[in-house]
Amino acid sequence: EAAEKGGYPHFMLKEIYEQPKAIHDTVQIYLNKDGSVNFKDLGWTEDCFDDIDHILITACGTAYHAGLVAKHYIERFVRIPVSVEIASEYRYSNPLTTSKTLCIVVSQSGETIDTLAALKEAKRLGAKSLAVTNSISSSIARESDNVIYTMAGPEIAVASTKAYTTQLVALLLLALYMGQLRKTVKPELVKEITDALKDLPKQIEKVLKENDYMAEVAERLIKAHDIFYLGRSIDYAIAMEGALKLKEVSYIHAEAYAAGELKHGTLALITEDTPVIAVATQDNVSSKMYSNIEEVRARGAEVLGIGYEDDAEIGKYTTETVRIPRVDPFIAPILSVIPMQLLAYYTSIKRGNNVDKPRNLAKSVTVE
Numbered sequence: 001e002a003a004e005k006g007g008y009p010h011f012m013l014k015e016i017y018e019q020p021k022a023i024h025d026t027v028q029i030y031l032n033k034d035g036s037v038n039f040k041d042l043g044w045t046e047d048c049f050d051d052i053d054h055i056l057i058t059a060c061g062t063a064y065h066a067g068l069v070a071k072h073y074i075e076r077f078v079r080i081p082v083s084v085e086i087a088s089e090y091r092y093s094n095p096l097t098t099s100k101t102l103c104i105v106v107s108q109s110g111e112t113i114d115t116l117a118a119l120k121e122a123k124r125l126g127a128k129s130l131a132v133t134n135s136i137s138s139s140i141a142r143e144s145d146n147v148i149y150t151m152a153g154p155e156i157a158v159a160s161t162k163a164y165t166t167q168l169v170a171l172l173l174l175a176l177y178m179g180q181l182r183k184t185v186k187p188e189l190v191k192e193i194t195d196a197l198k199d200l201p202k203q204i205e206k207v208l209k210e211n212d213y214m215a216e217v218a219e220r221l222i223k224a225h226d227i228f229y230l231g232r233s234i235d236y237a238i239a240m241e242g243a244l245k246l247k248e249v250s251y252i253h254a255e256a257y258a259a260g261e262l263k264h265g266t267l268a269l270i271t272e273d274t275p276v277i278a279v280a281t282q283d284n285v286s287s288k289m290y291s292n293i294e295e296v297r298a299r300g301a302e303v304l305g306i307g308y309e310d311d312a313e314i315g316k317y318t319t320e321t322v323r324i325p326r327v328d329p330f331i332a333p334i335l336s337v338i339p340m341q342l343l344a345y346y347t348s349i350k351r352g353n354n355v356d357k358p359r360n361l362a363k364s365v366t367v368e
């Protein structure tokens with residue numbers, strides 16, 4: 001097993017560090033030389049979305065969180081309404097799925113029974129289907145009309161890291177591809193984003209240099225009972241994944257909140273004993289995000305901000321700030337989740353937990 005860990009103390013850390021390669025591998029297979037996106041195996045044509053009036057994304061756990069980010073991607077680039085449903089809920093919700101629905105299922109293992117059952121239900125109701133999975137010839141891959149693969153390689157740690165970021169990359173490429181076909185996104189913009197995706201492995205390497213800093217910050221989180229994760233827009237979806245990662249491996253209660261919603265309910269829970277992680281990468285809402293950080297600071301909370309390296313403002317409001325390179329706001333989530341993965345990892349090991357096999361969790365859940 002030590003050999004399989006390639007010198008890392010745990011699979012989770014190894015897999016966090018494998019993200020540049022996993023992302024490189026996922027990006028390069030779906031790109032044309034001119035920077036356009038190519039999923040030619042799908043056999044989709046220009047007019048194949050004319051009959052689609054709704055896109056349903058359904059998944060569980062971390063893959064569900066990837067779906068929440070993909071909603072932003074698809075609605076922006078494809079201009080078709082997207083709903084994202086937890087697979088175990090979708091199935092029993094008397095869904096409004098029709099033959100005009102495209103159902104996208106996301107699953108690292110391709111074997112999650114809830115996701116497979118949701119896919120079958122969507123198909124029964126007439127939906128067209130597409131799976132995004134890391135697992136060739138898995139049950140979900142076989143059941144779907146079409147499949148696209150993430151190139152994360154085997155993921156051993158129960159808490160998903162590289163599978164999640166490759167799902168974000170694949171779903172962003174998919175959204176660009178659909179937009180390309182429907183002409184709802186300009187080729188120049190596609191090229192700009194795919195160029196940025198090609199650069200992403202390098203940017204991730206830079207963010208991984210924050211490893212020691214995150215280990216230090218984790219030291220201060222180990223005694224906390226509750227930690228809040230705040231964000232707006234795509235950063236809210238990322239905050240949900242950050243909170244899940246922490247809960248899964250550290251066993252500390254964490255809650256992600258849409259930053260603007262705090263004042264409508266939970267602000268009373270924020271005290272000097274509730275550390276806050278605040279993600280601020282979406283420029284259109286950054287000033288609002290700063291006021292939300294001020295709000296929680298005023299209640300005594302310590303705040304770790306996650307912001308761009310050239311953001312001169314954020315540091316004025318936070319207790320600590322971890323920086324990511326300036327990238328397109330659609331790509332930022334793929335960088336901002338990395339410090340949160342490291343934070344979860346270090347909080348877990350500093351509390352003496354079995355980080356690769358957290359209690360009561362399984363890598364792939366094949367019972368309902």
Ligand code: G6P
Binds near residue numbers: 160
């Ligand atoms: C399990 C794992 C989670 C994972 C979820 C979905 O609950 O513990 O880490 O996100 O299943 O797995 P999938 O293989 O469908 O992505």
